[in-house]
Amino acid sequence: MNVVQLLHASVVRDPSHACLTFKREGQYQTLTYEEVWQRILRFASALQHLGVNPGDSVAIMAQTSPAWMICDFAIMALGAVVVPVYPTLPPAEAAYILENADAAYFIADDATMIAQLEGTWPHSVQAAIVLNGATVPSSKPVYEFASLLEDDAYSPVDPAVIDRIPIDSLATIVHTSGTSGRPKGVMLSHRNITSNLQACLSVTPVFRDDVTLSYLPLSHILERTVGHYCVLTAGATIAYAEGIEQIRENLREVSPTLLVTVPRLLEKVYAGIQQRVERAPRPIRHLLCSPPRKSILGRTVANALVYRKLRAGFGGRIRTIISGGAGLAQKIAEFYQEAGIPVCEGYGMTETAPVVAVNRLDDIRPGTVGRPLPNVEVRLAPDGELLVRGPNVMRGYYHDPLSTDETIDREGWLHTGDIAAIEGGYVRIVERKKHLIVLATGKNVAPFPIENAIALSSYIADAVLVGDERQYVTCLLVPDFAALSSKASGLGLHESDFSNWPNHVEIRRLLQREVQTAVARFAEFERPKRALLIASAFSLDSGELTPTLKVKAKLVAQKYRVAIDQMYEGIDYLDIYGSPEAGLVQGGAHVESSDDVDPLQRVRGVDNEPEAAASSPEPPRSLRWVWTVALGVVVACALCGLAAAKVHVPKSLDLLGTIRNVHQKNDQINLENSKIVDGMNTVKNLSSLTPQMAGKLSTLNAGLAEQNHTLQRLTALSEQEIGLSHQFGSVASSLNGDLSNISQTTSQQSDSVSTMRDTASKLATLAAATEETNQQMGRKLNQATGTTQQISSEVP
Template identity: 85%
Template sequence: MNVVQLLHASVVRDPSHACLKFKRDGQYETLTYAEVWQRILRFASALQHLGVQPGDSVAIMAETSPAWMICDFAILSLGAVVVPVYPSLPPAEAAYILQNADAAYFIADHAAMVADLEGAWPHSLRAVIVLNGDTTASSKPVYEFSSLLEDDTYSPVDPAVIDRIPTDSLATIVHTSGTSGRPKGVMLSHRNITSNLEACLAVTPVHRDDVTLSYLPLSHILERTVGHYCVLTAGATIAYAEGIEHIQENLREVSPTLLVTVPRLLEKVYTGIQQKVERAPRPIRHLLRSSARHSPLRRTLANALVYTKLRAVFGGRMRGIISGGAGLAQSIAAFYQEAGIPVCEGYGMTETAPVIAVNRLDDIHPGTVGRPLPNVEVLLAADGELLVRGPNVMRGYYHDPLSTDEAIDREGWLHTGDIAAIEGGYVRIVERKKHLIVLATGKNVSPFPIENAISLSPYIADAVLVGDERKYVTCLLVPDFAALSSKASQSGLGESDFSNWLNHPDIRRLLQREVQTAVAQFTEFERPKRALLIASPFSLDSGELTPTLKVKAKLVTQKYQTAIDQMYEGIGYLDIYGSPELGLEQGAAHVESDVVDPPLQRARDDGERELSAPAEKRRRPTRWMWTTVASLVVACALCGVAAAKVHVPKSLDLLGTIRNVHHNNDQINLENRNIVDGMNTVKNLSSLTPQMAGQLSTLDAGLIQQNHTLQQLTDLSEQEIGLSHQFGSVAASLHRDLSSISQTTSQQSNSVSAMRDTAATLASRAAAMEKTNQQMAQKLQQATGTTQQISTEVP
């Protein structure tokens, strides 16, 4: 069956059941399956009247709504191809997708989108449709969605037309998020999608009475496949949120039983709860932070104070949450599980329509993405990359055969680009292959778990690890300014003067402590040593977030490259393990440590920790000096007692105790002298730092030049590969043409021989006929002579 047939089966099975719910004038309204189906057929007829043909690409750039869903199925019912475009994309990126997909028709949310793209239409575009509000002037014909839907002149399309759509025909071109370069158009057939639907519903059943709340963009393949196609195939109900800013209110109104989401929403709810726990009295805070599973009292307290309220936040009926699009921290998944809200974390790609693996509701393993779907094969390559094969794997990238060949090998394995581990059949994603940080020391650092741990802090919104080809790891931090507002007001800082916030010692000390706590579980070389504090949150508008709310790490590091370089040079940073003011006032002095050998660095770190220790610790030698003086006084007194031959009990042998104290004091003085000698050695060796820094700078310049040269060689190699493919195609074509010519020539030679034989036969027959004619002429002459003789003899 194709995608539209699956929906039609639900319509036939229960036409009066609630299909879609949406907010209008402050109240939720309902459309039944029969009503939705009639709208789909009517709009399909209107599209057909406008000229939409099977195989045409129709782009949809709009917010999630019933209209989006109706457009989607209407286009598919005509055998045309749906091209989703995120409504949050800048006009230039949207224009690129329309151009890349050869869009013939464009459906926009409102007229402003049409105006933004005017002048950037692809040559293939024929018409534009606006879903909401008035139309606008354009160089292309523009139509209103409501007018097309309500026009009685368009008779509904015959439902039988959907049965003629081949399952292997192209259904949609979904572009990748572009986190690692230009978006690529993923070609998914009806079979790619339906095979994924069947497998997902087999392991995570959706019931007729289930209700989901849809808030993710339908441009997101996870929401479209799992949040829509799966739900509609099962005959359940979809309710649409009014937007992420109203989702808490909509959750209470709809009381969904299922939710498809990305981890960011779950993380925000979790950090909000942690902030409230932070404000609770200390005994309660201690109990809540302990594992509730080990004590009935803790479990009861956590349920009464936290879990009951958490379940109410999600509407009170939630039986399962499907999380995908990015990794979810194990601690967060375990927290929701303990609260009675199972979170089924899954994993997939746009290229796999999209689900590859998912945790089952009755078999959740936090920290993993579950088992592969029943019809999906997985395999680990030699370097740990996850390979996938199955009926859900894409047909390829649109207009990009080279990238397709790179992604799918000859045996049909899709190379995901993700490093993974398979433990007892459960898949655990380690990191994107391209995101691994390779330090100058040769050690590999996986950014995701570290960034995730840091971002779990209630005071940190985002973290991006940096350190490729550097000696140590640093990070970019975006504080959660809303969470820091109370701290800022206590320090007398302005409401939105975020730059001053990040320069205040109390704020810096707080962030420093949060990062230290978050990364304590990781090895020393994985922990960031410095942080660059970002005063403006990452956003979609700035291009730093993908439409699925993932940070574009490559773009962010490029944007802040100058500041990152300065951070490594000791300017404008937060020292994670030093003084909170160090990066602002003493950064230049601290930069020397960047080029010192590891053993010397450890000695210097020890010295710096000693110098930065609290004053009372640094005053220990003074206290020991007074202790020594007091000990001498007591010793003299005891000597006097001994001279008087007064018996001292063994338990009161203070003289022996003082001897031990003296001995310990001598040992401490010796250690102090060793530390001073070590620090002097460090001071003497530090004079070599500028020379080493110069040598490293020269080496860095050489490496940069080599990298530039290698990049040029890589580009040339890619060009040569492209030319080779082109030459190969041309050679194959020439070979086919020559074979055809050779075959034709052979046929012509045979024909010529046959013609020669025929001509010889005809010549022979002509000669025979000529001879016969001569004989007949002779006989005719004889007959004529005889006739004349007879005529003379006859009277």
């Protein structure tokens, strides 16, 4: 069955059951399966009258809504191809997708999108349709969705048309999110989608009475396949959220039993809970921490103060949450599990329609993405890359056979580009292959687990690791300014000036501790040594987030390239393991100096030595200050006593002057020591580079030798190729002679055939003449016979 037939089966099974619910004029309204089906057939007829034919591409650029779903099925009902476009994309990127997919028709949320694309329309687009509001003047014909749907001239399309759609025909072209370059159009057939949704339903059942709250963009294949096609195939109900801002209210209104989401929502809820826990009294805080939380008393307190409210916040009926689109931290998955809200994390790609693996509800293993679907095969390449094969694997990239061949090998294995591990049948994703950071030391760092650990902090919104071809890892940190607001107000910082909060020493010290705690379990070379504090959150509008709320790491690194270079040069950064004031720039002046941070401590913080742990000792300068203050107090007391006794102190016994001179000498000595240490470290670094340079020279020599050997082989191959060319010339000449002989023989045969045809014609003529003669002779014999009989009768 194709995708539309699966929906029709649910309509036939229970036509009056609630299919879609949506908010209108402050109240949720419902459409039954039969009502939705009739709208689909009517709109399909309208599209058909506009000229949409089987195989045509029709683009939809709109927010998730019942209209989106109706358009989706109406287009597929005609055998046409749906091209989803994220509604948040800039006009130039949207125009690129329309052109890349050869879109013949364009469906937009409102007239604003039509106006933005004016002047950039691809030649393939013939007309546009507006889902909400009135039309606008355009160089293309523009129609209103409501008018087309309500026009009595368009009778519903014959459902028999749907049954004739081949299951292997193209259903949709979904473009990748573009985190690693230009979006590519993934071609998915009806078989790709139906095989995937039926396999999903076999391991994660959906029941008729289930209700799901849809808030993710339908442009994303996860929401479309799992959040819609699976739910509609099972005959359940889809409720639409008003938007991400209203999702908390909509959860309470709808009380869903299922929720399809990306980790960012779960992370935000978790961070909010952690902030409230930190404000609780110390005994309660202790019980709510793990492992005390797992004790009987801890579970009781946690359920009363946290878990019960959390379940109520999700509507009180949540049966399971499906998480995909990005990795979910194990700690968060375990937290929701303890709260009685099982999170089934899965893994997939647009290229696999999309689900590859998922945790089963009865056997969830946090930290993994579960086991592969029953009809999907997985294996690991020698370098750890996850390979996938099955009926859900795409047909290829639209108009891009080269990329298709690079992604799917001859045996049908799709190369995901993700480094993974398979443990007891469960798949664990390590990192994107292209995202691995290769340090100048040769060590590889997988950013995702470290970034995820840092972002678990309730005071940090996002973290991006950098360090490719550098000596050590650093990171970009986006503070969670909402979480920091209470601490900022206590420090006298104003909300209107939040961009300067990261310059406050106490805020910097807090962020230091959060990062140190988060990365303590990682290897020393994986821990970021410095951080660049970003004063504005990553967003869709700025292009730093994908529509599925994943950070575009490459774009972010490029955007802050200059600041990253300055951070490595020692300008404007947060030293994770040093003084919170180190690297701070105020009023354009660089605060850091050799007196602010002990040189040995600074070196240990960046040269990947084990001593640079979070527990590194305080610089000796702090101890010197303690002795100085103590000595100052003693001297002050002595001077007060001498003053009271009116004793004259000779210059030779001027302790204050002597101490001042000693301190000046000490400062000069410390400064010279710092220079010496810096010089020694420089020499050390240079000396450590010597074996590396020797190794690289050795590698270079080996490479040159190998290249010389390769050139010799190429020369030999060239000589063989020349010999083969000569042989080919001889064979070609011989073949040419043979062809000439064949041509002559063919000509002779043709002449012979012509002669035979002439002879046959003459024989036919002769046969006809002979036949005529025979007939004449027969007539004459008959006459002779008659005459003989007459004569015989007349003779006596």
